[in-house]
Amino acid sequence: MADLLSAWRDPELAKHLVELIAEAADRPMKIMEVCGTHTVAIARFGLREVMPPNVTLISGPGCPVCVTANRDIDFAIEIGRLPNVVITTFGDMMKVPGSYSSLSREKADGRDIRIIYSPLDALKIAETEPEKQVVFMGVGFETTIPTIAVTIKEAKKRGLTNFSVLSVHKTVPKALEALINDPEVQIDGFILPGHVSTIIGPEPYRFLATQYHVPGVATGFEPIDVLQGVWMLARQIKEGRAEIEVAYRRGVNADGNPTARALIEEVFEPSDSDWRGIGVIPGTGLAIRAEFADFDAAKRFDVTPPVPKDIPGCKCGSVLRGVILPFECKLFGKGCTPEHPIGPCMVSSEGSCAAYYRYTDYGR
Amino acid sequence: MCLAIPAQVILMNENQMAEVDIHGVTRTVSLSMTPEAEVGSWVLIHAGFSIQVVDEEFAAESWELIKQIEWDDGDMAEVGADATEVGV
Ligand code: SF4
Numbered sequence: 078m079a080d081l082l083s084a085w086r087d088p089e090l091a092k093h094l095v096e097l098i099a100e101a102a103d104r105p106m107k108i109m110e111v112c113g114t115h116t117v118a119i120a121r122f123g124l125r126e127v128m129p130p131n132v133t134l135i136s137g138p139g140c141p142v143c144v145t146a147n148r149d150i151d152f153a154i155e156i157g158r159l160p161n162v163v164i165t166t167f168g169d170m171m172k173v174p175g176s177y178s179s180l181s182r183e184k185a186d187g188r189d190i191r192i193i194y195s196p197l198d199a200l201k202i203a204e205t206e207p208e209k210q211v212v213f214m215g216v217g218f219e220t221t222i223p224t225i226a227v228t229i230k231e232a233k234k235r236g237l238t239n240f241s242v243l244s245v246h247k248t249v250p251k252a253l254e255a256l257i258n259d260p261e262v263q264i265d266g267f268i269l270p271g272h273v274s275t276i277i278g279p280e281p282y283r284f285l286a287t288q289y290h291v292p293g294v295a296t297g298f299e300p301i302d303v304l305q306g307v308w309m310l311a312r313q314i315k316e317g318r319a320e321i322e323v324a325y326r327r328g329v330n331a332d333g334n335p336t337a338r339a340l341i342e343e344v345f346e347p348s349d350s351d352w353r354g355i356g357v358i359p360g361t362g363l364a365i366r367a368e369f370a371d372f373d374a375a376k377r378f379d380v381t382p383p384v385p386k387d388i389p390g391c392k393c394g395s396v397l398r399g400v401i402l403p404f405e406c407k408l409f410g411k412g413c414t415p416e417h418p419i420g421p422c423m424v425s426s427e428g429s430c431a432a433y434y435r436y437t438d439y440g441r
Numbered sequence: 442m443c444l445a446i447p448a449q450v451i452l453m454n455e456n457q458m459a460e461v462d463i464h465g466v467t468r469t470v471s472l473s474m475t476p477e478a479e480v481g482s483w484v485l486i487h488a489g490f491s492i493q494v495v496d497e498e499f500a501a502e503s504w505e506l507i508k509q510i511e512w513d514d515g516d517m518a519e520v521g522a523d524a525t526e527v528g529v
Contacts, residue, residue, distance in 0.1 A: 114444045167488070194488065194489060195470075195471075195488045195489025195490070196488065196489070197471065197489050198489070217488075220445070220487055220492065221487065221488055223474055223490070223492070224471075224474075224487065224488045224489065224490045227471060227473045227474070227490065272444060272445050272485070272487065272492070275445070275485065275492060275493050276492065298444065330493075334474060334475070334492060334493055336473075336474050336475070336476060337474040337492065340473070340474065
């Protein structure tokens, strides 16, 4: 709490916002923060603890590596076991367990797995090591997807024959619809992800409000931003309104970033995607278009991974749907800690379990 | 995984690439998503790409928050030193 007050840019404004939230929250409200970065900010600044009794903040599926299904990780691992293959990926993906192994374990076993900072780095590797097949495991939401689209276009332009992408990308809006339709989950409003919204703008979420009467507010990552977002949601719920609003005007234009969206559209087409804990959600994946099929690792490599299996005891799937809070998992803080993680929600720095464990007293 | 870090464009290169300054660290990034960016523009950087042009005040605020959140643990310290990013 001491942290909380010193960290707030303007403690007076923050206090005032908490009062406004309490005033608006005239009934119990469950508000889901979709984004992993919001989860970390909320835990770090203790925002969950200062909410009035009527407001419950629950974490959602917004950690891209956490929602990657075991079978997709297994598939990447199987490709990585082929001779002369280099698997490249973002650092967050390395330790995430699949059914039987993880990329970091494969690396320890001698496979060529490399962490890169930008997908363009994978192109460089492909150019300097032409005898290798360089595969980029593409994980991420709308923020990241255009960067992969540019990379694939660039590979085509340079005529590379040893570069491909395993696309396990996911798009956010329809996943939120799946949560609304999930009878186990109750959500009265969404704090929408800031930087996904930077790309897509508020429009793609509109149907959540019009069809399902669930409001959403896209907001930034400052404590004040988050509180403002919660207040705007509480006000909407109290007034019986359901709208998609933006509390992050500095980072989100009304139209998002149309150039980035055109790049996604050019290279990818919607497909189905398997979300850990949620299952297959139609239209939330992105397959590489036929025109760029030469760069599609799923088409280039004919591998059959073993039948996937769940991690025993791990409730990450329920955590990602907001059905349980991390400390309600029996392993939380016992068998499962950031030092010895069992499931992806504890592995990833922005997984809900990791955020709860690092910044709260639960499970100690 | 999608937090973006503010930076200032300091030099334009060929093929929509540019040098940016991220709090004293120079990085080469792609401007293909923000073709309107020019030398002096503040941009948000994610995975080696500029994803949005922003104003300077916003850039300064974001950086403060990133420092507070990410310097806390090992992974994040690495992330920060490398000027990469996390988040959605
Ligand atoms: S605490 Fe560990 S085992 Fe339990 S849900 Fe979270 S990641 Fe899975």
